[in-house]
Amino acid sequence: MNLDDDAKLGRLLRDDERTYIDDAGFTARVLADLPPARRTTHRRRRAILVGGSAALSSLLVAIFAAPALDAFVRWGGDLLKVPVSIAGFSFPLTALMLTVLGCALAAWTVRGEFRS
Amino acid sequence: MDTREAELIARVLVQDDRHAFAELVKLHQSALRAFLRRLVRGDHAFADDLAQESFIEAYRNLSSFRGDAPFKTWLFGIAYNRFRQSLRARREQPVGPDLALLQTDAESPVPASDLRHDLGEALAELRAEERTALQLCYGEGLSHEEAARVMGCPLGTVKSLVLRAKQRLRGLLDAYSSTS
Numbered sequence: 416m417n418l419d420d421d422a423k424l425g426r427l428l429r430d431d432e433r434t435y436i437d438d439a440g441f442t443a444r445v446l447a448d449l450p451p452a453r454r455t456t457h458r459r460r461r462a463i464l465v466g467g468s469a470a471l472s473s474l475l476v477a478i479f480a481a482p483a484l485d486a487f488v489r490w491g492g493d494l495l496k497v498p499v500s501i502a503g504f505s506f507p508l509t510a511l512m513l514t515v516l517g518c519a520l521a522a523w524t525v526r527g528e529f530r531s
Numbered sequence: 532m533d534t535r536e537a538e539l540i541a542r543v544l545v546q547d548d549r550h551a552f553a554e555l556v557k558l559h560q561s562a563l564r565a566f567l568r569r570l571v572r573g574d575h576a577f578a579d580d581l582a583q584e585s586f587i588e589a590y591r592n593l594s595s596f597r598g599d600a601p602f603k604t605w606l607f608g609i610a611y612n613r614f615r616q617s618l619r620a621r622r623e624q625p626v627g628p629d630l631a632l633l634q635t636d637a638e639s640p641v642p643a644s645d646l647r648h649d650l651g652e653a654l655a656e657l658r659a660e661e662r663t664a665l666q667l668c669y670g671e672g673l674s675h676e677e678a679a680r681v682m683g684c685p686l687g688t689v690k691s692l693v694l695r696a697k698q699r700l701r702g703l704l705d706a707y708s709s710t711s
Contacts, residue, residue: 421669424669424697425669425670425672427646427647427650428665428666428669428670429669429670429671429672435561435565436560436561436564436565436568437561438557438560438561441556441560441564441579441582441583442553442556442557442560444583445553445556445583445586445587446549446552446553446556448583448587449549449552449587449590450587450590450591452547452549
């Protein structure tokens with residue numbers, strides 16, 4: 416064969432009509448192996464929003480409820496006749512607890528989304 | 532890239548439309564599977580596995596498709612990378628002539644021509660890169676630039692691969708014809 420004849424080589428390599436491969440379920444197999452639908456992304460975003468706002472609101476509650484909580488802890492300390500050393504830390508402690516609670520809630524929601 | 536293809540890609544990206552992706556698969560499955568069957572020299576099941584993995588990878592990374600080259604070129608690039616990874620994993624072994632060519636000839640009512648048979652055997656003797664470059668430029672009708680994109684190598688490399696492949700084919704075919 417004269418391989419300087421590029422058209423001839425192209426024809427032989429293309430083998431146009433005879434190399435058409437029938438789908439025969441190939442597309443269905445590809446679709447079956449695709450990753451889960453991306454609608455979970457929207458749910459995840461929603462879960463993060465819910466978690467974030469929970470954490471934020473926890474912080475706000477902690478700020479505004481801190482004096483009341485402080486008084487409550489002091490009252491508990493007086494009642495039990497125990498020196499209350501926790502009282503000074505009530506604000507950061509409450510804020511931390513509520514923030515952790517908010518984050519845990521968000522994480523739990525996201526995990527639930529991944530499972531579904 | 533034609534508008535129909537662009538529309539399908541947009542539907543997959545925006546709405547995660549699986550019917551649109553199925554259309555894309557149907558459009559390209561035959562060409563991609565034929566290409567891979569030639570690269571793996573006749574192992575149809577393995578070529579189809581590679582094609583399936585390539586489509587799934589294309590789906591996962593569709594957002595990185597920039598559209599500055601045809602979708603087919605991008606898809607073939609993914610498939611070629613998969614093929615190379617499989618070569619590294621399996622270590623390329625000579626497995627004889629291109630069974631795809633021989634098989635279609637056997638199924639055909641028209642007897643296989645000696646030339647086609649010899650070409651199949653000669654192609655099997657080429658290095659994987661040479662065979663790929665030749666197949667892309669002649670079999671798939673891609674330009675040298677597009678073939679370079681698919682193979683992820685410089686334009687000059689593709690040109691020299693094609694040239695060397697043709698020289699080797701010529702030598703092999705001459706040798707076959709002189710022995711027969």
